[in-house]
Amino acid sequence: MPPDLLSDLRDIHEPVAPGFWPPAPGWWVVFGIAVVALVLATLLAKRWLRHRARLRMPYIAAERHIRLAARQYAAGEIDTRALADRISDVLKRVLVRVEGRQRATTAAGDAWTQALKERFPQPELAALRKALGDARFRPRFDVDATGLATAAIDALQKAVRERTLVRPALRLLHRFLARASATVAAQSAKLQRLRRT
16 A cells, blocks of 8 residues: 555544433333332322321221310319210220221120220230229229320220231231242142153
8 A cells, every 4th residue: 555545544533422312212111111100109109098097087086085085074074984984985986886896886894894905905004994894883983084095095096006007017918928828839739740740
């Protein structure tokens, strides 16, 4: 080659790096999937929160009734026995109407104490169970009324936490484990059939 032709050649240079925008088509797909997942997650969260609020409403109403009765007791409008009767009535309504414990409908005395013990087994609620059982029908009914109302409110708050957080989580775990065990059983049955053939 003649030397003058070589001088006309340019040096080797790298091509310009691709810019940030517009992204490749794969990134558009990823972005679209992320937007759809975000919208679905938002809708499911709203639905779950509405469902949780529906489950909480009866407990909140029951708590309001107990607080009202406690205020009436503090104002001197009702006595300790009437406060205990109202608390017992509210708890019975929660057990029967909200939680579907039909045996509590006619429970009285020791049976009512036992129904309360089954639903609220916490040791700190023993005084509540005792006061709402036979104790309120005795001639002398000496109980800390504010402590009784506080214990009933605490029991309802624990019940609502259990109903809205623990039980749904346990239900989901139960379903997952049932499906997983069914899948494992089906796969092991297939493997055993394959081994026999």
